[in-house]
Amino acid sequence: MTLALIAAFAVGALLGAAHFGSLWWSVVLMRHGRTILGAAAQALRFAGLALALALIARQGAAPLLAAALGVLAARAFLMRRYRRIA
Numbered sequence: 001m002t003l004a005l006i007a008a009f010a011v012g013a014l015l016g017a018a019h020f021g022s023l024w025w026s027v028v029l030m031r032h033g034r035t036i037l038g039a040a041a042q043a044l045r046f047a048g049l050a051l052a053l054a055l056i057a058r059q060g061a062a063p064l065l066a067a068a069l070g071v072l073a074a075r076a077f078l079m080r081r082y083r084r085i086a
Contacts, residue, residue: 001062008056008063012070019049019071020078 022045030038049071057064 005062005066008066009070012067013074015049015052016071016074017078019045020075
């Protein structure tokens with residue numbers, strides 16, 4: 001059980017890193033006037049994260065919570081990093 005929760009946290013962290021990393025990319029696209037491509041990237045970000053979390057939720061509540069914690073951990077790490085860059 002513990003190994004499954006650690007794996008779910010790691011998958012959540014990877015999902016969060018991809019999700020919030022692509023946020024930077026979609027903002028850059030929109031800033032440079034490529035609004036449709038940026039909006040499409042936003043839609044793909046949300047759909048991909050929602051689909052992955054829905055698949056994890058099929059494993060139970062504990063793995064879903066662990067994955068959500070991983071997403072939040074990746075968000076905290078990346079937003080702190082981006083704040084230094086911006």
